[in-house]
Amino acid sequence: MRKVLIVGATSAIAEATARLFAGNGDALYLVARNQDRLGAIANDLRVRGAPQVETEAMDANDFSRHRAMIETAIVTLGGLDVALIAHGTLPDQKACEQSFDETLKELQTNCLSILSLLTYLADHFERQGSGTIAVLSSVAGDRGRQSNYVYGTAKAAVNVFLQGLRNRLSRANIQVLTIKPGFVDTPMTAGFQKGLLWAKPEKVAGGIYSAIQRKKDVVYLPWFWRFIMAVINSIPERLFKKMKL
Amino acid sequence: MTAYQSWGGYPKLAQQARLLRWRDAELPVPGDGLSVLPFGNGRSYGDSCLNENGVLLVARGLDRLIAFDPATGILRCEAGVLLADILRFIVPQGWFVPVTPGTQYVTVGGAIANDVHGKNHHRAGTFGCHVSRFELLRSDGARLVCSPAENQALFGATIGGLGLTGVIVAAELKLKRIASPFIAAETIRFDTLDQFFELSETSDRAYEYTVAWIDCLSRGRALGRGIYLRGNHAGPFCCAQPKIARRKLSFPLQLPFSLVNGLTLQAFNRLYYHKQRQRSLHANFYYQPFFYPLDSILGWNRMYGSKGFLQYQCAVPTRHARGAMREILERIARSRTGSFLTVLKLFGAATSPGLLSFPLPGATLALDFPNRGAPTFELLNRLDEVVLAAGGRVYPAKDARMSGDSFRRYFPRWSEFRRHIDPRFSSSFWRRVME
Numbered sequence: 001m002r003k004v005l006i007v008g009a010t011s012a013i014a015e016a017t018a019r020l021f022a023g024n025g026d027a028l029y030l031v032a033r034n035q036d037r038l039g040a041i042a043n044d045l046r047v048r049g050a051p052q053v054e055t056e057a058m059d060a061n062d063f064s065r066h067r068a069m070i071e072t073a074i075v076t077l078g079g080l081d082v083a084l085i086a087h088g089t090l091p092d093q094k095a096c097e098q099s100f101d102e103t104l105k106e107l108q109t110n111c112l113s114i115l116s117l118l119t120y121l122a123d124h125f126e127r128q129g130s131g132t133i134a135v136l137s138s139v140a141g142d143r144g145r146q147s148n149y150v151y152g153t154a155k156a157a158v159n160v161f162l163q164g165l166r167n168r169l170s171r172a173n174i175q176v177l178t179i180k181p182g183f184v185d186t187p188m189t190a191g192f193q194k195g196l197l198w199a200k201p202e203k204v205a206g207g208i209y210s211a212i213q214r215k216k217d218v219v220y221l222p223w224f225w226r227f228i229m230a231v232i233n234s235i236p237e238r239l240f241k242k243m244k245l
Numbered sequence: 246m247t248a249y250q251s252w253g254g255y256p257k258l259a260q261q262a263r264l265l266r267w268r269d270a271e272l273p274v275p276g277d278g279l280s281v282l283p284f285g286n287g288r289s290y291g292d293s294c295l296n297e298n299g300v301l302l303v304a305r306g307l308d309r310l311i312a313f314d315p316a317t318g319i320l321r322c323e324a325g326v327l328l329a330d331i332l333r334f335i336v337p338q339g340w341f342v343p344v345t346p347g348t349q350y351v352t353v354g355g356a357i358a359n360d361v362h363g364k365n366h367h368r369a370g371t372f373g374c375h376v377s378r379f380e381l382l383r384s385d386g387a388r389l390v391c392s393p394a395e396n397q398a399l400f401g402a403t404i405g406g407l408g409l410t411g412v413i414v415a416a417e418l419k420l421k422r423i424a425s426p427f428i429a430a431e432t433i434r435f436d437t438l439d440q441f442f443e444l445s446e447t448s449d450r451a452y453e454y455t456v457a458w459i460d461c462l463s464r465g466r467a468l469g470r471g472i473y474l475r476g477n478h479a480g481p482f483c484c485a486q487p488k489i490a491r492r493k494l495s496f497p498l499q500l501p502f503s504l505v506n507g508l509t510l511q512a513f514n515r516l517y518y519h520k521q522r523q524r525s526l527h528a529n530f531y532y533q534p535f536f537y538p539l540d541s542i543l544g545w546n547r548m549y550g551s552k553g554f555l556q557y558q559c560a561v562p563t564r565h566a567r568g569a570m571r572e573i574l575e576r577i578a579r580s581r582t583g584s585f586l587t588v589l590k591l592f593g594a595a596t597s598p599g600l601l602s603f604p605l606p607g608a609t610l611a612l613d614f615p616n617r618g619a620p621t622f623e624l625l626n627r628l629d630e631v632v633l634a635a636g637g638r639v640y641p642a643k644d645a646r647m648s649g650d651s652f653r654r655y656f657p658r659w660s661e662f663r664r665h666i667d668p669r670f671s672s673s674f675w676r677r678v679m680e
Contacts, residue, residue, distance in 0.1 A: 040268065043309065043310070044309035047313050194248060
């Protein structure tokens with residue numbers, strides 16, 4: 001039985017991943033903003049076989065609570081083996097172009113809050129000498145594009161932070177997993193036309209779960225995004241800047 | 246947007262969609278007056294799950310279990326949960342769904358809204374007979390617990406109510422104890438329609454699950470020949486757990502034409518009938534191949550090509566059953582547009598609380614026809630004549646074409662039902678049959 005903390009536990013991908021942990025008999029500490037929704041998910045996970053499910057309502061942008069939340073999770077579960085950070089929003093790129101306040105708010109949610117959580121988590125895992133830190137990033141962080149570069153900036157910063165953290169914690173035997181999903185059919189992307197490249201949250205959750213089991217560093221989900229992003233990254237900037245992406 | 250289709254692939258209609266994910270949230274009813282309709286997993290065949298130029302409230306995201314008592318078998322869950330999810334979780338604990346249709350990929354909400362039935366109808370009645378209560382969300386924000394004791398009129402209207410009375414967000418089901426995930430089954434070859442009725446009479450007393458497959462291309466003396474399947478849940482320690490294929494077969498693409506044509510139909514029907522050389526064969530089936538043989542080929546509906554197919558399921562009261570079934574099978578055999586899988590079963594006398602529930606004591610026949618346009622519709626209209634004359638009815642969950650006049654004669658309680666429809670709810674099916 002592992003002890004698992006999930007921040008952003010009401011997101012569709014996080015919920016689907018939590019079910020896989022529950023099915024495996026792991027104990028869970030779920031964090032998100034809405035207590036009623038956390039309650040609905042916690043009930044479901046208990047019925048599915050999780051021996052212990054605890055919840056805490058917290059806004060990830062309330063940085064001052066991060067340290068205490070993590071300490072409470074560790075005390076309540078009696079330890080911590082896996083931390084999955086999955087909260088996030090999809091910024092309105094056009095609104096961000098009009099207002100730096102908007103951009104700052106999105107960077108708070110999608111980048112700074114994650115760096116804050118990682119700071120405290122790294123400390124715990126380094127002392128413990130084992131465990132997994134997994135963060136839901138995005139393929140959007142691999143290259144800046146006009147359609148969503150604020151989101152991409154946040155994710156790119158998280159990716160580099162995770163690279164550094166992985167490097168630092170590798171000697172302590174800590175897995176630091178960067179998860180880069182492509183298009184996922186979730187409430188966050190409800191407004192988009194869905195095509196062949198879109199994956200279901202359950203599929204992405206399965207990929208996250210197995211990447212944790214297999215001690216991966218970076219995982220693209222579904223797998224073919226590794227090749228799509230390799231192609232996108234190989235386009236020279238002087239051509240790329242003229243493309244509508 | 247054509248992302249949301251019904252299982253038959255006909256008709257293809259454009260509509261918007263809103264995803265439901267939290268049962269405590271209000272319904273996202275659009276401000277511009279467009280009508281809404283709940284959509285589960287799209288296993289209704291025709292247009293009862295579609296809402297052209299309106300909005301679908303997609304309920305698959307309401308897929309949480311709420312509580313399960315392994316001592317009593319009472320399960321509470323959200324309405325977007327699939328029967329497949331429930332089974333995966335309850336079968337290892339010695340429980341089973343009390344009633345299941347031929348696919349496990351239906352939602353609980355859809356099973357209630359279509360008051361689905363299965364191979365045990367003669368024993369257990371419909372799905373709605375095993376629902377002790379559910380929570381219904383209406384467009385005005387009302388959140389109503391419906392049961393045989395509370396809001397009972399709405400309880401009866403919603404069971405089999407085709408999603409028109411509101412969105413079912415959660416339900417409580419009474420599950421059924423089993424000693425084994427296996428079914429001890431027997432298949433019996435029969436040569437005539439009369440033999441089917443004789444087999445049914447003896448089997449329905451001793452077997453929980455009964456159904457027959459009919460060779461719908463046979464004519465004359467062989468009319469109505471087929472294979473009869475009957476079974477009971479096996480006892481404990483029956484058989485070794487089978488290896489379940491991790492990856493299911495899937496029919497990958499939609500062809501512009503149908504693979505189901507006169508040639509393949511004849512070949513398939515002959516083969517199916519003759520593959521069993523002995524008169525009777527005993528075998529233990531794991532529950533999945535027994536109940537859901539077609540689920541092992543994901544997307545089998547695509548083999549009918551882009552024009553889709555039409556299902557036709559009718560029920561005829563006992564006293565006219567033999568004559569009507571004979572007449573229907575003859576009309577189909579003459580048309581030579583037979584169906585791949587033709588299923589015949591006797592319904593029992595159990596009454597459902599549902600106002601528009603489909604089953605009635607008698608015989609039910611289900612077929613599917615590739616959509617060939619006018620000739621197909623003409624044939625189905627000719628079948629309606631027989632069903633109407635026999636005092637039977639046709640199943641709305643599988644329908645895309647019955648006339649409003651037929652519908653109102655099949656379901657005389659429609660006017661009573663209509664009073665319970667949520668004023669903001671509608672469907673393409675409902676508008677069609679109310680014309």
